[in-house]
Amino acid sequence: MASEAPPKPMSPSERLDAIDVLRGLALFGVLAMNIVTIFRVSFYAPFLPNAEPAGPLDRVVAAVLTVAVDWKALALFSLLFGVGLVIQFERLAGDARRMILLGRRLVVLLAIGLVHLYLIWNGDILVEYALAGFVVLPFLGCARWLMAGAALLLLGLYVTMPVLPPIVPLPGTAGMAALAADAMRAYGTGGFFDVLAFRIREVPAIFPAHVVVFPRTVALFLVGALAWRSGVLRRASANRRLLFVVATFGILFGGGLSLAAAGQELFDGPSLGRAHFPVEQLGAVVLAVGYAAAVIAAVNLSGERRMLGWAAPLGRMALTNYLAQSVICGWIFYGYGLGQFGRLGVAATLAIGIFVYVAQVGFSAWWLRHYRFGPVEWLWRSCMYGVPQPMRATVNLPSCARR
Template structure:
């Protein structure tokens, strides 16, 4: 068998389908970032939890979604990066030229998303890390896997240093007789990690219920350096996940080429170790009564070894379902994955219109349980529009715009004939 087996040509249904599952699943975590004060993204005690069901739903998200869907999304980005580069080479084009134009255009989309719409953007981060990941495209599957593990080790060291520095701030600010500046430093840090003061909460709620101009001022002001922080605090992990996705594509894992029993085995190992470790972290959070630094540490640094494993479990079950036979739901999930870029950015526009002051102003008004009903509604929209659109057009609207800008000329959008399976 060659060290670098040829990748499949044409659309890969399993890759599109798993991407569809990822873009739908990531909203389960992002919904708190759209609708609640920032600390509630990690900590259920920060805001939005008024009863046992809210806390129970947070616990389920912590086990299955928090960081895991982002990990799966990152893996799929790495796989797609490799696929686009190799197909450009096969067509006789310049893989570096195609890749870096795509990343530059993606960075522009990401910057607009981050500074004009929502602070939780991931696209700019992917564009920056994707420039580094491209250098590994010629590696074999085992080499990519070793590179991913090295990245995770580097990320673990960075995360440990960050966590220890936060603990030092806590000790300095809570020791009896601590200086006023140290106390204030800890209270500010504690608020940023989750448990904010009433005054800060009120100010944040007023900001996002206010006009768009005020939100943009905050995003371009206090959030201006967020991409640099993400590179420092999560860049190594993201690169490792992209390399893991490349290895998964090269091995045939993401293309449905493994025996079904191998996927069941991958799911068992991924969930068995990943969920067990995440479950211990969850117990630690519960025992601490949602201490802000404990929950933040468990979600970020503590979850690092387990996120890729659970993501692999999700991908394995996804491929098993996608290859089990044709169904209407399967086709719609695949379509949602083919227009994942449009679904991701479209979701941000829809959710901020729903929750921010320039729209319906529901920011901070719904508890977690109600927010997950909003998620189900958003899923229904994704599944309902994606397939009919692709029955008539080659790409999603934003996929077409990305492709057009990256290639410097308008791309054909409308299909000449309807696909054979068009409904």
């Protein structure tokens, strides 16, 4: 029978700290890659030959980010989004409006993403996540073998896309160079409306990259949902040994694949030819799974729970922090702010990103001592349930004091 109680968001006491900690840590990886790539220089700069000179420190920092962080942080976020979606699906099992509420949740996320994409930053992932969520939603009630099969099929499609005819091709080298030069003028020296006009123009040019990545996003949502439905995440303490085995395999094997893929570019190693993209992307997924297993296993050790607890508030309001990062980085790099676009090296830019992240850690902890949700999370949940949610915290729960 459908529950007569109105649906409501998960209370802080119901949340799993390991998931929040992992989300908070993944947020650093997302910020690190976003700030040194699409905020610092044009989206097309990495595709151009001899894009920029780099000193030894910049090369080392770029190499570490490429091997250990690039693509892995987004893969982690995608896995966690799939976990969150299936948790919502299960929590609403007794409600006749379950699919309506989940559909509304994704529509609201899509609206937030469109505002972010056009008014703040065109590197947005929320629009893609909302659309991928609609694809995944019908699978959440299916058998696990069907979800696993769909995930493997989509991952296979993703890694073979470079050898297939492009569905929507990226601009050619000359077009990329022209867009990069225009980005330098608009983002580096333009006012807000100059930046806005160029961003609107650039969104269609970036769209092919989202088309390429979309199968991977859907596949990782399904993998995250499967990880939750398997019981490994919700019973992490009982599965600690399995998690450590997965972590060890994922970090060693995924790290090895990532090093092999980056070898030619970073270390003048042998070329992998057409195998480069599949090796790089398989390495990113496997390493991300290894990271996730390591963090979840560690959080379920009492000592490590205390050491990593600072990341839980950041993860609880990850959407607010993600959007705030875009606003802050836009002010730092674009012409309507400090105008540092194209002027800083990788190492200096990463240092700024670390400062922003540390500030968000402190702010998130302070905010959640007074309020139940981050401000954007409150808006998202209120719109989903159709009722303004209570915002004030009634109980101050110490971070990571719960299982």
